[in-house]
Amino acid sequence: MAGAGPPVPTCLLLGAAGGGKSLLARRLRHIRRGRGGAGGTGLSAEEGAAELGKPPATLPTVGTNLTDLRLPRKVTVRELGGCMGPIWPSYYGECSAVLFVVDAANPTQLSSSCVQLLSVLSAAQLTSVPVLVLFNKIDLPCYMSLVEMKSLFRMQDIVSCATQPVTMLETSARDGTGLADVLQWLRATLGDPR
Template sequence: MGPIWPSYFTDCFSLIFVVDSSNIAQISSSCILLLSVLSAEPLCRASVLILFNKRDIPCIMSLVEIKSLFRIDDIIASAPQSITTKEVSASSGQGLQEVLSWLESVTIK
């Protein structure tokens, strides 16, 4: 789906990027996709929420290790956008309330 995402960038003020943090094999491609999204000119002022999803699934790597592999600190430091990260589980609902609070905080009133 990545190739068609730019069709939706115009007038986009907030963005939620979901990472499957149980799938270590996909981490680097997910990171590259995120970098391409963050460098898109129409999104340069968007508020960005990165969700590390599937935290209910036992994984051989901790979230700290996954974030390090993802180079999340470097990405946040160099991106023009305001970026928030959260760990969630779409399955159990872990973190859902925080996601809703974030959405409320970035919603244009």
């Protein structure tokens, strides 16, 4: 089809239920719309994150949510509910990148999150797909630091065995910490059609 342009890349947003995926997607969209991104007031992503305001209420995702971001290229973020873990692989074929969210303030969920991450990294369809692991909810007083999370997940071993590039960040979808870095990673990974 003439003039259709390159296909819109899709980034999967995965992680256990309650990790903050829905709020993360909303905050990223908010930063890119109007306040901290293209087509807005010209604020940087950092300034946009600083002006997020009170977090909106979210409900657990049952099914999938789609969020479009302009980085400046359009990128679709497909959030898959944590309860959908068994059928995540049916979405891997159309995936250009993965954001994997871990609740850094919920120690009871760490082992299941680690198993899910290992499953994602070992999937045949994702062997060359870049992965950004987000240790989220660092605004809570009981969160585990990046050093602790790397140790508990044995991230050095995971990264050394992974076939795809794996990056890690600490974030808070609630207060905006690290979200500018997430957008920068998405921009560098998917945002340039060349």
